[in-house]
Amino acid sequence: MTDKHLWTVIMAGGLGSRFWPVSRTDNPKQFIDVTGVGRSMLQLTFERFTHICPKQNIVIVTGKQYADRVREQLPDLLPYQVLAEPLRRNTAPCIAYAAAVIGKIDPGATLIVSPADHAIFHREKFKADMEQAVQTVAEHDWIITLGAQPTRPDTSYGYIQFDDKPSLPGADNLHKVVTFTEKPPVEMARQFINSGEFFWNAGILVCQLPVLRDAFRKHLPLLADAFFNLGITTPWEELERVYSQCEAVSVDNGIMEKADNVHVLAASFGWSDVETWDSLYDVYRHDQNGNAVVCGNVFSYGSHDNLVFVQDGKNVILEGLDGYIVAAGADTFMICRRRNEDMVFRFSSDVELKKLIDKK
């Protein structure tokens, strides 16, 4: 039986811009079936948490332009379960808003905060880790963040340095956090990994709601004042006022780096933020030729190590192609070497620029 005081906040406001041309500003990654299983990242995330807390305790925070999309993909939600943000203000305001609303409904809530668009493997292990974290914060006024074992010096991830000594006797998967480092240079990332003292930041938090509120009051007092006085429902104009006046800051920068009660739980589950095409390639199953076919009816001839993402059941013929991303969005087809996927930003801006020029 799940704890009726356990709540989950799913942050679903991202733009997923590196996943172009499949993700677009009007259809970001969390709403896409990125892993080719027939359900979007948001739907998968929601479903994962229905095994951990009551369904009606799952709250989705998203941008106002995506609120309808959330309700489309998760049609049975109650009104308070979809919170629309008037402006993008990074994760701290997003979490404060959700915590404020949940606090009005259930002041003694325990919170799990999770991104909507990360891939989680081994969901039983995920559930067990969540249960351990929830159990721990029931007994300690801590904020627990989840850390994933780093496997390569990825420069797009956040890194968490942890204290060598376990936080609790007998729990050697739980350590006090020493530092947070967002997106380090590759040399630094390499040193982090070699030191054995770092996890990747999986972006998942677990804590008692009052502990979180106290942390906001201490480290982001203006934000705390603005948000924790809101009711269960807030007139849209007032919410716009609050968001337009509040600081845009991540919970990692604003709270986690400063608070001294942050501990990291080593995730036993597999994790990827699937923030890039190549990270999807890494986590996806490969056929005997190293091709990762997420979607697309692929016919491959002498082709290796490609990532294919072509929706709508289209046939894809690959002949003599090695190491490419082959991806199709609504109006764009992309063939790009996997090692050059950093150019995706340039592609998307070039396409947008051309649209503007064509309009004139």
Place this chain on the structure above:
Amino acid sequence: MTDKHLWTVIMAGGLGSRFWPVSRTDNPKQFIDVTGVGRSMLQLTFERFTHICPKQNIVIVTGKQYADRVREQLPDLLPYQVLAEPLRRNTAPCIAYAAAVIGKIDPGATLIVSPADHAIFHREKFKADMEQAVQTVAEHDWIITLGAQPTRPDTSYGYIQFDDKPSLPGADNLHKVVTFTEKPPVEMARQFINSGEFFWNAGILVCQLPVLRDAFRKHLPLLADAFFNLGITTPWEELERVYSQCEAVSVDNGIMEKADNVHVLAASFGWSDVETWDSLYDVYRHDQNGNAVVCGNVFSYGSHDNLVFVQDGKNVILEGLDGYIVAAGADTFMICRRRNEDMVFRFSSDVELKKLIDKK
């Protein structure tokens, strides 16, 4: 002013199977805007001949399944201008059928017979060549075929060997035909070209209708009997009977190789049968990186020598791709090295096979 006794027969019954996945059995090459100009090959061919003979003297012969498509693309045709064949029986029956119908309307007609799906460049030169041929057959009981200057030992073309001596004094672009050779091995094709005695067979004929009828009577008497007794309109059942009983034979094999009054006019216009992706690449304009973009809103980064054919105004991102065909049909996207386009047959049969398996 165009001669009211000049008629054109456009043969539009091909399957264009090498142009997959853009051309399909239900949408063959002649109905496609292969050259990216906004009009199909058939429309371009029709338009080209409206400058040469009266519009109402242009007759299209096509398969019964394509007759509606012809009327869609050329909406102003009179009933006798679209002749539907019940069965595919190669070019000799097709030409006999059209000649029979035209002969009933205009027994003294001069005929031009042309494929619907070849690319012609320099249309003024094309018109001048047609005028010379028409003028010549008005004075001589000859069948004139058009020959294109070969530029490479292409093994998919037909070759016409011609007599060194001009057919007429002062007309050194007109020679008596010595032999026809269809699709020679590459070594033979090379020898043909080196000899300087061969043209490519452009598949265009010009002659007086009675001369053509006499040639049918002499060389394909059964076909002549079956077709030249038909009226302007023939009940469908009778046409089915005629076609089901008639021999399937090309006009080159059945008539041209045997007749001794066949002359070849050296085309001064540019010609390609555009029968393969690579032949389209050859004739199409290349950008400074050697990319031939027939259609598709291409954004190219470090990519060279590709042929792109992606319809419906879609964006196509090419990054680090050299020497490929990038083509999209309704339900299939193909990336294939240009030098391996012979595999297209295998791709299409593999896709069809998979469809059959999936249905079961």
